[in-house]
Amino acid sequence: MKTIDWVVLFSWLLFLTGFGLYRGRGSRNVSQFLLAGKSMPWYAMGLSILATQASAITFISTTGQGYVDGLRFVQFYFGLPLAMIVISMIAVPVFHRAKVFTAYEFLEARFDSKTRALVSGIFVIQRGLSAGIGLYAPAVALSAVLGWSDRWTTVLIGMLVVTYTVSGGIKALTWADVLQMSMIFCALLASILVAIHSLPKSISFGDALHLAGAAGRLKIVDPKFNWSDRYNLWSGLIGGAFLALAYFGCDQSQVQRYLTGRSISESRLSLMFTAIVKIPMQAFILFIGAMVFVLYLFVPSPVIFQPNQAALAARSPGWTKVESRYRQAFERRRDSAYSLAAAARNPQTGLTQNVAAFRNADKELANTRKAALGEFDDTNYIFLSFVLHYLPAGLVGLTIGVIFSASMGSTSGEINSLATVSVIDLYKRYVAKDKSDRHYLTASRLLTVFWGAFAVTFACFGSRGFGALIERVNIVGSLFYGGLLGVFVLAFGFRHVGGTAAFIGVLAGEAAIFTVAAATSMSFLWYNVVGCVVVVAVALAVEMLMGERRGGLAAAAGSRPPHGNS
């Protein structure tokens, strides 16, 4: 990176932190600190919801996934708009009118304290774990590219996030998210324009689409049903809807966003905004990856995108031969890509043969890389490599800054929601009841610092050796979301079910999910369906048995003589 890029990067990070501090001023009570005094407009909540999900690793990985696998991952989001409608119809009015700080507070009002404590505990474990991993993953990628220690990168992100979240609470982080998402859209737009502009003069945008299609990068919708296939239309619509229902309806890091709305309408509008924007946004990010793939059909890409590994490989004996073989395979693929682009413009010139030749050349290049590197995966470095090599000076610093802030946005949302659940559902409920508002405000700030420190410590030490697990964050989430969703379905849909039945149902649902995950090859998107169905079925069965028992006892009591002691 050039000096101008460093200046832009640090200016952006400082400006963002200052902006968060400025907009978050005046949070002087618990309601203002945790729910922004219910004052937020719909567009700020909507952008904040998007920012909380758009972590840096999603940003980096999604473009990499578009490069390697095309746009089919977008099917994962097809169920999201349906889930948003259900939440907007049912959950938003209930949460608003219940005047709760957390979704789990409602569970005690509806069921009992043990169900609330169990679900709060599940949330704290799951979200606490992912906050650490979410901070670690982008720090590793960014530090490799910038040449920094990943610990310093983690500490830098953590300190900036904690600074404005402790000071201004959810108001600060929501307004910071608004700024971040605006800049993310700008950086994405600049990236796609640069990728297309960098193509050779003879290759038009239409040619690029044909090449991406021939390479399988534009296989977006797969209508065939398959339990084991992770991404198809049906797993996206059904499994994705369940996952989104659980995530947006039961995960405090999301629920808290729309609880800050100044009215039910504002909260509903923020969810409808997310429902409309999310799929095109994800498709666009994946499409950038596909266009970077097309660009690298014509300009040589590095054999290894990960800079540290590339430097190590360059020192190993025999690497020159590997590079030479890779270069030859690249040139054959480039020539076949030119021929295919010409054939696509004039289909009479043997389009089918050209497609076959191009695919063979692409496969040969992939095999050459695999023969040299084995199963080595550096997908997460593809976009960063593109940014550093192709974006103009200044824009490089801004894009890297945007990736940093994406990590900050998701982490701030996570530590804020963890602090909220810790204070409202655990500390205030079990440790220090009936204290002053000032006391709980101080506790909220201290617990924000605690969860920030926990995330940084976990990222610095606990995540080491868990590199492969980073890509499994969504799978880990799915292990818990089915149980959470099930208990909320019971709360909203089955009025006769009581606390004990719901509690046993959640335990049974979690046991079922872990069993399915360990014993079958079912795609993780279906775990949410399985968990939710088991929670509801077991709770209904337990409630029925308890009802019969209560009925039997009542009947026995009713059959006694009126005065009992005869």
Add this chain to the structure above:
Amino acid sequence: MRKPIQPSKFASIESDEDTPPPFLGSWKRVYLGVVAYLFALIVALYVLTVEFSYK
């Protein structure tokens, strides 16, 4: 012991009709609009898939 609260105690979807959305007149129409949008989006992406898929 606190008596459990039933969802019906809070409010139903219909009772929120006093705060209609700023467009389309009612929330039902907004939801139908989002479903129609999702359907159109999936169809458009499917057409794109077919258009750029090669045997």
